[in-house]
Structures are given as structure tokens and as C-alpha cells.
Amino acid sequence: MGIQTDAGEFLAYYYNLYIKTGKLISTEEFQKISQWDDIKLKNAVNYLKDKELIKAQGYFGGHF
Numbered sequence: 351m352g353i354q355t356d357a358g359e360f361l362a363y364y365y366n367l368y369i370k371t372g373k374l375i376s377t378e379e380f381q382k383i384s385q386w387d388d389i390k391l392k393n394a395v396n397y398l399k400d401k402e403l404i405k406a407q408g409y410f411g412g413h414f
Contacts (some may be wrong), residue, residue, distance in 0.1 A: 356386075356394040361403065 363384070368374055378387075381391060398404045 353393045353397050356390055357397040357403075360384075360391070360394045361398060 354403060360380075363376060363380070364391075377395075381388075393397070395404070395406055399406055400409075
């Protein structure tokens with residue numbers, strides 16, 4: 351998949367999780383669920399940050 355598709359999947363997953371539970375998971379938990387490697391996750395998050403769709407600081411290993 352491309353970065354745009356990955357970014358959309360990532361954003362949709364976090365949004366749906368937050369709407370259902372009111373909670374967010376760490377990026378480590380997301381990686382376990384999605385089986386995404388660090389590069390794929392980093393590219394998706396950076397894409398969303400560049401488009402100003404999310405704000406994230408020091409996101410690896412923690413919550414957004």
C-alpha cells in the first residue's frame with residue numbers, strides 16, 4: 351500500500367477506537383495489532399503531521 355492509504359488506515363483505526371472507548375493505545379500496541387514495521391508507521395504518521403491532520407510529538411513508544 352502507499353503512504354496515503356496507510357495514513358488513512360492509521361487515522362481511521364485511532365478515530366474509531368477513540369469513539370468506541372474514549373481511549374487511545376500506544377504506538378507499540380498499534381504495531382502489535384497491525385503488524386506494521388517502524389518505517390511504515392513513521393511514514394504514515396509523518397504524512398498526517400505534514401498535512402496538519404494530527405499533532406504528535408515523540409510518538410514512538412507512547413500515546414499521541
